[in-house]
Amino acid sequence: MPVEKPYRRTCRQFVDGKYAAGGRGQYVTHPKFAESPEHYVRAFLLLQKDLHELFDFVEPSDTNLPCYSYRIHSLLLRACVEVEANWKAILRENGYQRAGRWDQSDYRKIEKTHLLSGYRIMVPNWTGTEGMRVPFVAWSSDCSLPWYQAYNAAKHDRHSEFDRATFAHLLDACCGLLVLLSAQFRTEDFSPGAGFVALEGQSDGMESGIGGYFRVEFPTNWPPELRYDFDWGQLQSNADPFETIDYSTIP
Secondary structure: OOEOOOEOOOOOOEOOOOOOHHHHHHHHHOOOOOOOHHHHHHHHHHHHHHHHHHOOOOOOEHHHOOOEOHHHHHHHHHHHHHHHHHHHHHHHHOOOOOOOOOOHHHHOHHHHHHOHHHOEEEOOOOEOOOOEEOOOHHHHHOOOOHHHHHHHHHHHOHHHHHHHOEHHHHHHHHHHHHHHHHHHHOOOOOOOOOOOOOOOOOOOOOEEOOOOOOEEEOOOOOOHHHOEOOOHHHHOOOOOOOEOOOHHHOO
16 A cells, blocks of 8 residues: 655655656655755755866766775765765654664665665766766665775775775765755755756656756656655645654564
8 A cells, every 4th residue: 555644854756656746746845854954955065066176177987986085085974974964864853763873784774765776876977888876776785885885994094995985986975965865855955946846757767956967867666555645735734744664663
């Protein structure tokens, strides 16, 4: 049976295969959907701006994927800190609790509720064949994320692991952050002038992501029982029109 109320910080496909057609995607802007979503988006936009500046010196191309530098190292750390912040927000605002410090065993639960491995991000103006990034694909086979492992290694032992802070891992971290934001808010950037959620159905099957630079392909293979099926026009008048995901039941 499809889901009749949206989950907090969770964007999903509807039963008809659409995400936001007919204004149904407006639930992501409701004040009870997420706490301070604009702050998470703003952090990404600042990171994207700095990534653009890096492109002035490191051309987005296959050839440069192994490059590493102090600037790339710094941006990789920033990107992964934001990835962790979004993981924690999704779990916390859905009521998840576990004693001790949360780790990948906790964060990986989000793969099952947001289908992160199904998102693909296209880097514009790329030279070569590696411009399409799928940052969470490793989670589809229950493997660790290479770019997140590189981040942890380069963070805790920069001297010995510095060369793991590569351009490739930075791109996947930035794209991973965009995937997380897209899986929560679709294309909504919460800017003061924002009043609608972008339309779907562009010819290449992708959409302009938050920030307007990267292109995003949203998953189209949501299981029927996990898809949304509600009338937001009626539901939004409820005191609290959202459900919480019980992450404690997800292995």
